[in-house]
Amino acid sequence: MSDKLKNAKIIFVVGGPGSGKGTQCEKVVAKYGYTHLSSGDLLRAEVASGSERGKQLSAIMQKGELVPLDTVLDMIKEAMIAKADVSKGYLIDGYPREVKQGEEFEKKIGAPSLLLYIDAKSETMVKRLMKRGETSGRADDNEETIKKRLDLYYKATEPVIAFYQGRGIVRKIDSEGSVDDVFSNVAKAIDSLK
Numbered sequence: 001m002s003d004k005l006k007n008a009k010i011i012f013v014v015g016g017p018g019s020g021k022g023t024q025c026e027k028v029v030a031k032y033g034y035t036h037l038s039s040g041d042l043l044r045a046e047v048a049s050g051s052e053r054g055k056q057l058s059a060i061m062q063k064g065e066l067v068p069l070d071t072v073l074d075m076i077k078e079a080m081i082a083k084a085d086v087s088k089g090y091l092i093d094g095y096p097r098e099v100k101q102g103e104e105f106e107k108k109i110g111a112p113s114l115l116l117y118i119d120a121k122s123e124t125m126v127k128r129l130m131k132r133g134e135t136s137g138r139a140d141d142n143e144e145t146i147k148k149r150l151d152l153y154y155k156a157t158e159p160v161i162a163f164y165q166g167r168g169i170v171r172k173i174d175s176e177g178s179v180d181d182v183f184s185n186v187a188k189a190i191d192s193l194k
């Protein structure tokens with residue numbers, strides 16, 4: 001089955017909560033026709049389905065903790081295979097969250113050719129998330145859970161960036177500016193792939 005993904009172009013999009021990963025991914029889809037898979041969105045879809053598994057996930061996400069690695073990875077892989085015949089490449093948004101997630105992804109799917117590191121200050125991320133929380137309806141866009149998500153990001157996810165820096169595939173994108181300014185740097189990073 002995973003043969004279908006053997007030559008897939010894979011881009012990891014990593015950054016703190018509220019750094020702007022989802023916003024930039026949408027723009028990449030519009031310009032490059034890549035397939036955008038947000039691990040958080042996949043999990044929220046499972047929660048919305050009302051399944052037993054969704055109920056367990058919901059409790060973990062509300063606390064800002066990480067759901068079991070295999071759950072997310074299986075969902076991502078399934079979604080990738082579903083698009084394999086039409087996809088020009090994949091943006092894997094919000095994954096890996098910890099080094100182990102990256103290692104398992106590579107074992108089961110393949111290696112990324114680029115890691116886009118979307119970087120914003122923690123004050124900026126908190127501000128954006130509080131604003132998003134006014135309309136997102138997300139159970140985790142509240143002050144208490146935002147703090148936990150940020151802590152976990154610095155503790156578990158930043159080491160992911162260091163891990164891939166060692167391979168020379170990290171492009172750090174300053175995400176403090178306007179959406180369009182940030183995107184012009186994202187586009188440069190993607191163009192450098194070809």
Ligand SMILES: Nc1ccn([C@@H]2O[C@H](COP(=O)(O)OP(=O)(O)OP(=O)(O)O)[C@@H](O)[C@H]2O)c(=O)n1
Nearest residue numbers: 017018039040061064065066067072094095097
């Ligand atoms: N690989 C992943 C991705 C997400 N989650 C869970 O899903 C929640 C929401 O994920 P996501 O939407 O990616 O959240 P953030 O990056 O925190 O926020 P954003 O949408 O702002 O990127 C996380 O807090 C976590 O509980 C997880 O456990 N493992």
Ligand SMILES: Nc1nc2c(ncn2[C@@H]2O[C@H](COP(=O)(O)OP(=O)(O)O)[C@@H](O)[C@H]2O)c(=O)[nH]1
Nearest residue numbers: 017018019020021022023128132177178179182
């Ligand atoms: N000013 C500014 N706001 C942004 C930028 N990118 C995202 N936002 C806002 O920040 C919030 C979080 O963005 P989102 O893409 O959901 O971030 P994610 O959590 O990393 O997926 C959203 O409400 C966006 O409108 C940016 O480059 N500049």
Ligand SMILES: [Mg+2]
Nearest residue numbers: 021022038040
């Ligand atoms: Mg997002």
